[in-house]
Amino acid sequence: MKKQLNSTPFFKLMIAVIGLVSFSTLSNAQTNNSVEVNGFVRNFTGLLLNESLDFTGNNNALDFTIKKSSSKVGFSTNAYVYQYPGQDVKLGIRELYVDLFSPKMDLRIGKQQIIWGQADGVFITDIVSPKNLSQFLLLDFNEIRMGVTAVKMKVYPNDFHDLELVWLPNFTPTIFPSSNSIWRPENDFPVPVSFDYSNAKVSSNLKNSELFARYSLSTSAVDLQLMTAYTWDDDPSLLSTKVMDSLYQLSSVVISPEHHRLLVSGASFNASIFDFVLRGEMAFYKDKYFQLNNPLSVEGLEKKNYVNYVLGLDKSIGMWRLSSQFIQKIIVNHNDYLVSDSHENLITFMANRSLYREKVRLELFTYMGLNNQDALVKLRAFYFPYDGVSVELGTNVFIGETGMFGQFNDNDMVYTRLKFNF
Numbered sequence: 001m002k003k004q005l006n007s008t009p010f011f012k013l014m015i016a017v018i019g020l021v022s023f024s025t026l027s028n029a030q031t032n033n034s035v036e037v038n039g040f041v042r043n044f045t046g047l048l049l050n051e052s053l054d055f056t057g058n059n060n061a062l063d064f065t066i067k068k069s070s071s072k073v074g075f076s077t078n079a080y081v082y083q084y085p086g087q088d089v090k091l092g093i094r095e096l097y098v099d100l101f102s103p104k105m106d107l108r109i110g111k112q113q114i115i116w117g118q119a120d121g122v123f124i125t126d127i128v129s130p131k132n133l134s135q136f137l138l139l140d141f142n143e144i145r146m147g148v149t150a151v152k153m154k155v156y157p158n159d160f161h162d163l164e165l166v167w168l169p170n171f172t173p174t175i176f177p178s179s180n181s182i183w184r185p186e187n188d189f190p191v192p193v194s195f196d197y198s199n200a201k202v203s204s205n206l207k208n209s210e211l212f213a214r215y216s217l218s219t220s221a222v223d224l225q226l227m228t229a230y231t232w233d234d235d236p237s238l239l240s241t242k243v244m245d246s247l248y249q250l251s252s253v254v255i256s257p258e259h260h261r262l263l264v265s266g267a268s269f270n271a272s273i274f275d276f277v278l279r280g281e282m283a284f285y286k287d288k289y290f291q292l293n294n295p296l297s298v299e300g301l302e303k304k305n306y307v308n309y310v311l312g313l314d315k316s317i318g319m320w321r322l323s324s325q326f327i328q329k330i331i332v333n334h335n336d337y338l339v340s341d342s343h344e345n346l347i348t349f350m351a352n353r354s355l356y357r358e359k360v361r362l363e364l365f366t367y368m369g370l371n372n373q374d375a376l377v378k379l380r381a382f383y384f385p386y387d388g389v390s391v392e393l394g395t396n397v398f399i400g401e402t403g404m405f406g407q408f409n410d411n412d413m414v415y416t417r418l419k420f421n422f
Contacts, residue, residue, distance in 0.1 A: 039064030039422060046415035048182075056182060056413060057135060059084045065095075074099035078147075094147040108152040113145050114166060116214060116227060117281050118268045119310045121348055121367065122327055124281040125227050125266040128166055128212050130234040132175045136183040136408065137367075137376070138396060148172050160219060166212040171202040173259060174234045182411055192252045199258040202232055222271040227283075229264040237289035240300045260289050275315060279325075282309035290331065291339040305332040323350040345370035359384050367405060374400025374407075392417040 039062065046057040062081040069075070078095040097110030117126040121137070129145045137144070148168055155163045177183040187193050202208050214227040236257035245251040266283035285306040292300050312325040327346040334342035347370065352363035361382040368375045380394040395414050400406025 034068070036067040037064065037422075041420045041422075043418045044415060045417075046413045048410075049412040049414065050410045056411075057138070057415070069099065072101050074101065096147075104156050106154045106156075108150075108154075111147045111149050112152065113142070113147050114150065114152065114212075115145065116225070116268075118270050118279040119281050119312065119327070120323065120325060120350065121365065122310060122325070122346070124308050124310055124327075125225075125264075125268055125283050127229065127231065127234070127264065127283070128168070130172045130174050134175050134177050134181070134183070136177070146172060146175070160217060162216050164212075164214045164216070168210040168212075168231075169206075170204045171208060171210065171232050171259070172234075173200075173202075173232075173236065183408065185407055191250055194252060194254050196254050196256045199256055200236060202259050208232075222269055225268045227264075227266050227268075229262070231262050231264060232259045233262050233288065234259075237301050238291060240291075260287075262286065262288060277314040279312040279314065280310065282307065293337040293339055302335075302338065304334070304338070306330070307332065319353045319355075321350075321352050324348065341371055343371075369400070369403045369405060372400055372403025372406055374398070374403035374405040374409075376405040388421040390417075390419045390421075392419070 042061045042063070044057060044059050044061070046055060048054045048056050060083045063078070064080075065076065065078045067074070067076045075098055076095060077093065077097075079091070079093050082090040082092075084090075093111060095110075095112050097108050097112045100107040100109075114128040115126060116128060117124050119126070121141075123131065126145075128150075129148055132139065132144050132146050149170055151167045151169075153165045155165075157163075210229070210231040212227065212229045212231065214225055217224045236259050239256045239258060241254045241256065242250055243252045243254060263286040264283055266281070268279075268281035270277065270279050272278075285308070287303040288306045289301045290304050290306075292302060307330040308327075310325050310327045312323060314321070314323045316322070325348040327348070329344040331338065331340060331342050347368045348366065349368070350363070350365045352361060354361045361384075363380045363382070364378070365380075366375055366377045375398070377397040377399065378394065379397075380392055383391045385391070393414070393416055395412070397412050398405050398408045398410075400409060
């Protein structure tokens with residue numbers, strides 16, 4: 001019976017949607033304060049273009065949001081359901097919070113996504129919400145960015161300034177691909193590798209909580225944000241230890257992930273110059289841990305200060321919207337014995353336009369790594385036959401042999417995404 005039920009997940013999601021819409025209708029009929037219900041049902045089917053021609057990432061999803069608010073209090077929850085072939089249904093809450101409103105201050109308490117910064121497709125000062133990289137960078141960014149339990153206070157001295165303070169009582173790390181995932185990078189060790197997670201957990205207590213602050217200024221000429229954070233590195237440092245056998249030959253390697261404290265300061269801006277939009281963002285990381293060039297060394301980590309910044313330029317030409325970014329990572333006082341390059345350079349380019357009275361949209365987005373001459377090219381075509389319905393056909397093409405994108409050069413794919421918004 002269980003197998004039979006799992007063969008019809010899409011219809012079960014549709015039943016859930018009907019129930020939610022019915023709930024919204026009944027709630028609106030019984031109270032003066034409206035309840036807003038929206039979300040989507042989605043089917044994703046991907047096909048690898050390598051020799052295997054395997055289907056990958058196939059899933060059905062239901063994502064829905066329920067909101068209710070008044071002049072002084074608001075409530076919101078965003079839940080999701082994922083069904084993958086041969087796996088248990090995954091249920092989760094991305095957001096669940098209460099808002100308290102006043103003329104000069106807003107307070108949000110609960111699980112929430114917090115979005116900072118001006119960059120597209122990269123994370124510079126957008127570090128409050130950790131990332132879900134289980135499918136690399138192929139999920140929508142509202143799904144990559146995870147919800148965190150937080151207290152967020154926003155103060156409005158006047159119409160041009162605001163101050164945002166965020167406290168995270170519990171640390172949430174990045175989610176990486178599982179060991180059998182095609183998005184799990186292969187290690188280059190010549191011997192078996194095991195993992196020791198004894199130091200990976202960050203205990204939940206007041207001492208280990210995280211603090212973030214952002215000041216924003218908005219004028220007719222420029223939008224400016226300044227931020228600082230006392231946080232944990234969401235991505236763990238990997239300490240590698242070699243294990244020798246009785247003949248003093250290398251027999252295995254033990255990798256010990258561990259998260260470390262970071263002090264981060266940064267800024268971002270957005271300004272219109274003639275017919276262009278200029279965007280910029282920068283973050284300075286104090287005492288970030290980097291791996292040494294010898295991965296078998298017991299002392300395989302070293303602290304370095306680190307800068308990450310982006311400059312972007314946007315322009316509309318007729319029906320086309322164009323955007324390009326230059327991103328650079330700099331390790332201050334770099335040494336040759338570090339695994340990472342002193343400078344890592346990345347370019348992104350995006351172009352899209354709508355056709356046939358916005359029934360069709362074409363889009364190109366590409367990452368281009370300059371250090372390793374690798375790239376990820378994402379081509380997508382959307383068709384909107386009816387309000388709330390979209391059909392997407394896309395490709396993800398990986399170019400190169402090494403680097404962030406080149407390591408996945410066997411994972412080129414085509415996919416379809418059918419989506420119903422309600």
